[in-house]
Amino acid sequence: MKKLCIAIVLFFSMNAIAQTESTFTYTEFHEPKINIAYLILGNFDVSYEYLINEETGVGVNLMIPFDDYVEWNINSNFTGYFRFYFGENYADGFFGEIFANLNSVEDSIEIEGGSRDEDITDLALGLSGGYKLVSQSGIVLEVFLGGGRNLFSEYNSQRNFDFVLRTGLNIGYRF
Template structure:
């Protein structure tokens, strides 16, 4: 019986030592990240992001979208501000595959139906502000020097102007995607 106890304790010690080698690798950098969406720059808009790593498997952040070139960017988005929370499934510190939950305060230029007394329809541009909740997926890679590359995409739903029939071609669905480049410090 004593042999079984000794063998069990040795097996437990070997498994425990192996588990220590499989832990998440932590880098020597800080918990802050600044990123910029590289694809949106090509289309005339600016989307910076700030992210704070809470633990080795979760982070919070915020991104803001601002178009600066209306000729290249043909969407009618005025701006959005999107806070998010991420859960990571990788072996590195706050990196690898992740799931994201986000909120989005957005403003979109929409055409408003105007009915004249003769029964004709005209349109007038109007800014519509709404709030959406959504989810996304992505992947993040961090080099040993602190350089960050990230690919993500998500979809959400606006809540406040979804049943309004006075707007022409208004969609309650919002999306976000990015090829972000940045630095962890």
């Protein structure tokens, strides 16, 4: 009986010590964002990023032009990306990303005797980098720049859009 009492006392004392040493912090994992630079130019560009841990995140981006202020020649653009953060704070600071971009564009194809406009859907792979600031209240501001190359269209050697530019000035909220 004496050994059982000692074991129970040791078990509860270790449990109490473990609870006092552990620190639980709540970290936000979701970031919806809008690209304000593209919005000003007549292009609806929204992103959602899920933060896996303090150094990595995955996200999706949808871009659809809605105004002819700038002639985009883009019908739609859907991007998935994986980011690696280099800052000291949680998913903050400099980052690098790899992305896959499914794009649909109206492009001019050079053919024998002239050219013709055609809607082309293609997939581009690329790299980008940027910087993200996150305030204590959860406001997110990020700027990034990168590019990729379209891979699968049969017209790639005759196209204007064989290279995909990925750029933005995003503002959002982390929750």
